[in-house]
Amino acid sequence: MSEHEHNHSHNHVHGEDCGHDHSHDEEIVVAFSDEEGNEKEMVLVQTFDVGEDVYALLLERDNPEADGFILRLEEEDGETVLVNIEEEAEWAKVEAAYNELVAAQSEEE
DSSP states (O other): OTTTTTTOOEOOOSSSSOOOOOOSSSOOOEEEEEETHHHHHHHEEEEEEEEEEEEEEEEEETTSOOOOEEEEEEEEEETTEEOOOOHHHHHHHHHHHHHHHHHHHEEEE
């Protein structure tokens, strides 16, 4: 999964108070703009913990097969925001945890 192509730092997540375990009936959509200013709707499909931090996997609403984004969830002024993973060491830990999660889910199927 390639993640280092996004250019957004804080995006507010509305419609949740992120205690995780998002109901599959409730779709959380976040709008992102790319370098050319084109807006894409991304759907939060999963959250997972790495240490004490929580991360969110977002996939493009109209193209779920495209590469997604993994962003850190943080509380800021009482709201949940999505934050870029800037440091390579953090990204390496998150990518390893995500790959383990995917492998575990594949084994369950």
